[in-house]
Amino acid sequence: MTFNSNANVGGSGAKRRGPGGGAIAGGVGGLGAIAVILLQIFTGGDFSSLLGGVGGGAPSAGSETEITDCETGADANANIDCRLAAGSKAINQFWTGEVQGYRPPQLIIVDGSTSSACGTASNATGPFYCPPEETVYIDPTFFDVLEQQFGDDAGPLAQLYVLAHEYGHHIQQIAGIMDAHPSNGTGPESNGVRMELQADCFAGAWVAGMTRQTDENGVPFLESPTEEQIRDALDAAAAVGDDHIQEQSSGRVSPESWTHGSSEQRQRWFTTGYQGGVGSCDTFGAPGNAL
Numbered sequence: 664m665t666f667n668s669n670a671n672v673g674g675s676g677a678k679r680r681g682p683g684g685g686a687i688a689g690g691v692g693g694l695g696a697i698a699v700i701l702l703q704i705f706t707g708g709d710f711s712s713l714l715g716g717v718g719g720g721a722p723s724a725g726s727e728t729e730i731t732d733c734e735t736g737a738d739a740n741a742n743i744d745c746r747l748a749a750g751s752k753a754i755n756q757f758w759t760g761e762v763q764g765y766r767p768p769q770l771i772i773v774d775g776s777t778s779s780a781c782g783t784a785s786n787a788t789g790p791f792y793c794p795p796e797e798t799v800y801i802d803p804t805f806f807d808v809l810e811q812q813f814g815d816d817a818g819p820l821a822q823l824y825v826l827a828h829e830y831g832h833h834i835q836q837i838a839g840i841m842d843a844h845p846s847n848g849t850g851p852e853s854n855g856v857r858m859e860l861q862a863d864c865f866a867g868a869w870v871a872g873m874t875r876q877t878d879e880n881g882v883p884f885l886e887s888p889t890e891e892q893i894r895d896a897l898d899a900a901a902a903v904g905d906d907h908i909q910e911q912s913s914g915r916v917s918p919e920s921w922t923h924g925s926s927e928q929r930q931r932w933f934t935t936g937y938q939g940g941v942g943s944c945d946t947f948g949a950p951g952n953a954l
């Protein structure tokens with residue numbers, strides 16, 4: 664499995680929240696936030712029309728609880744909520760070493776659905792980062808959607824790639840990259856696609872660096888990824904490429920409406936980060952034909 668079973672992964676601060684929990688902070692929201700979130704959703708848009716979602720029972724209203732029973736890597740290997748919480752601890756540690764003054768985002772594990780300043784979070788919208796709240800929302804049943812609708816059996820490393828992608832957007836927020844490159848429409852060379860490919864690249868950089876992340880006792884959080892796990896993460900990146908999603912939903916590929924990049928682009932930029940580290944992730948400096 665992915666985590667070292669005796670690593671201490673406790674204390675991530677991640678929370679689980681169901682419908683009605685966490686009132687929206689005053690003053691944010693509205694069209695601006697919606698426009699932002701449309702850029703940030705991991706998979707390029709609301710899946711609800713396409714998929715109808717899966718699972719998502721009826722959790723108690725207004726519930727927000729700390730993730731519990733999540734102390735060791737063995738817990739993370741056994742339980743997906745804990746795996747995401749543990750992943751956040753390792754990702755935060757990585758970025759603390761890369762970005763001066765790094766502050767972690769909040770991580771909310773979505774239980775069915777919950778409201779945010781950037782709209783409703785559920786497995787139908789997919790995981791996303793909400794900039795005004797500096798919060799990552801992820802409903803673990805989204806991985807069932809990936810499997811059922813796109814045939815991608817997202818294993819543990821693929822799940823962590825998805826999480827690390829959203830943390831990549833947090834880096835873009837706190838480093839001013841989002842402000843410097845506002846939305847300029849869609850298409851393979853748009854700022855939106857460059858933003859998404861950079862988040863994929865940041866995720867790749869973390870995967871390469873993750874075996875150096877250790878707990879307080881020097882135990883590495885994660886084992887070195889196997890070739891198969893890397894392939895699995897790349898498969899997840901391909902599954903959520905705009906061209907693949909368009910093919911699945913309408914049978915037609917329209918590059919001019921891309922928001923996240925093609926399967927090939929997403930795989931390539933993940934690999935670029937994996938091989939070259941954070942410094943290789945300048946998707947905004949890349950000419951269009953090199954994206």
Ligand SMILES: [Zn+2]
Nearest residue numbers: 703704705859
């Ligand atoms: Zn994204």
